[in-house]
Amino acid sequence: MSELTLKAEKLDAADELAALRDRFVLDEGVYLDGNSLGALAAHVPERIADVVRRQWGELRIRSWTESGWWTAPERIGDRIAPLVGAAPGQIVVGDSTSVNVFKALVAAVRMAREQGSGGGDRDEIVVDATTFPTDGYIAQSAARMTGCALRPVTPAEVPGALSSRTAAVLLNHVDYRTGRLYDLPSLTAAVHAAGAYAVWDLCHSAGALPVGLDEHGVGLAVGCTYKYLNGGPGSPAFLYIRRDLQDRFDSPLPGWNSHADPFGMRSDYEPAASAIRGRVGTPDILSLLALEAALEVWDGVTVEAVRAKSLALTDFFLECVAAYVPAGRVECLTPPAHGERGSQVALRCPDAGDVMRRLIERGVVGDFRHPDVLRFGFTPLYVGFADVERAARVLAEELLG
Ligand SMILES: Cc1ncc(COP(=O)(O)O)c(C=O)c1O
Numbered sequence: 001m002s003e004l005t006l007k008a009e010k011l012d013a014a015d016e017l018a019a020l021r022d023r024f025v026l027d028e029g030v031y032l033d034g035n036s037l038g039a040l041a042a043h044v045p046e047r048i049a050d051v052v053r054r055q056w057g058e059l060r061i062r063s064w065t066e067s068g069w070w071t072a073p074e075r076i077g078d079r080i081a082p083l084v085g086a087a088p089g090q091i092v093v094g095d096s097t098s099v100n101v102f103k104a105l106v107a108a109v110r111m112a113r114e115q116g117s118g119g120g121d122r123d124e125i126v127v128d129a130t131t132f133p134t135d136g137y138i139a140q141s142a143a144r145m146t147g148c149a150l151r152p153v154t155p156a157e158v159p160g161a162l163s164s165r166t167a168a169v170l171l172n173h174v175d176y177r178t179g180r181l182y183d184l185p186s187l188t189a190a191v192h193a194a195g196a197y198a199v200w201d202l203c204h205s206a207g208a209l210p211v212g213l214d215e216h217g218v219g220l221a222v223g224c225t226y227k228y229l230n231g232g233p234g235s236p237a238f239l240y241i242r243r244d245l246q247d248r249f250d251s252p253l254p255g256w257n258s259h260a261d262p263f264g265m266r267s268d269y270e271p272a273a274s275a276i277r278g279r280v281g282t283p284d285i286l287s288l289l290a291l292e293a294a295l296e297v298w299d300g301v302t303v304e305a306v307r308a309k310s311l312a313l314t315d316f317f318l319e320c321v322a323a324y325v326p327a328g329r330v331e332c333l334t335p336p337a338h339g340e341r342g343s344q345v346a347l348r349c350p351d352a353g354d355v356m357r358r359l360i361e362r363g364v365v366g367d368f369r370h371p372d373v374l375r376f377g378f379t380p381l382y383v384g385f386a387d388v389e390r391a392a393r394v395l396a397e398e399l400l401g
Pocket residue numbers: 096097098099132134135172176201203204224237
């Protein structure tokens with residue numbers, strides 16, 4: 001047994017979260033793609049079967065009230081809240097991340113303009129130039145709709161790009177390609193000091209590391225639930241609206257579900273007095289309730305414990321890669337400093353597409369990101385240290401072969 005195999009065994013034996021793996025449906029492979037699609041929690045199919053057969057099949061329309069369908073968006077928002085450091089009553093779940101980015105960004109511009117003197121002059125949206133594409137596309141459209149200029153800059157350039165013209169800033173907490181973690185507290189403070197609003201995309205941090213939304217005074221945030229929250233393919237996203245901003249949140253998609261009196265069926269629009277005004281239309285109940293069931297794996301699990309294991313996993317992966325892969329064969333894009341690292345490791349090599357295809361054939365599932373990035377996501381709820389050692393070993397074999 002090699003030194004690193006032994007080390008993996010010891011780390012697994014001391015891992016307090018190790019038993020959680022049994023709560024998931026996994027095979028003998030190594031699944032390092034939970035940052036794209038989280039694994040299925042074992043109890044979810046049965047729960048969904050009940051929703052379909054009994055709640056829908058037998059109770060039918062009564063389920064909107066008797067099975068709690070109507071209030072699911074805010075109830076499930078409250079279940080996600082502690083995982084992102086939010087008090088209850090500030091998160092609604094529904095729609096895709098893309099749609100929630102749109103709602104939050106346009107609402108941010110509207111809030112920035114409505115406040116104080118000079119608010120009306122705010123005519124710029126700053127966007128992370130390295131963002132996941134959907135955020136960039138939505139920001140372009142939001143800018144056109146609100147008559148703003150779009151200013152794409154790297155996150156490091158954001159503080160210098162802020163001015164009295166800035167209305168809103170769309171940022172990623174963790175870069176989807178490199179796995180770099182950005183400094184949410186200081187960037188939020190800088191944006192607020194400029195009189196603008198930051199919208200945070202938490203897709204790659206929710207369920208992977210503490211976010212501290214309330215603690216850091218974040219105004220608006222969105223995130224998906226099918227990665228580290230294991231909600232299932234296309235499970236609905238979440239939208240956080242800080243409590244004191246809820247009265248001012250002017251949604252560009254004011255559907256009837258966001259109305260103060262939805263069943264009044266009134267022709268005049270009166271937004272609900274809470275985060276509910278972030279809802280739009282009829283919620284996607286099957287996906288929502290699959291997510292709600294999946295979130296039960298978090299009962300008794302803290303995001304702090306998950307973060308500690310995530311850092312240990314990525315540290316160990318980097319150690320194994322350094323030991324097994326010849327120097328210079330790959331370039332690590334993920335920062336070595338814990339404070340700058342999400343829950344993934346991105347390695348660059350010119351033949352990344354081919355290498356990832358061969359890894360997947362051998363049961364080590366990661367992602368290839370165009371043009372030359374091998375991306376490995378570490379989900380502490382179900383990835384162990386022996387998985388990490390094996391992934392690095394198979395990777396080294398394929399890089400040498
Ligand atoms: C940072 C980020 N934002 C948004 C999305 C996607 O948004 P949607 O759920 O609307 O497809 C992803 C991944 O798909 C992402 O990584």
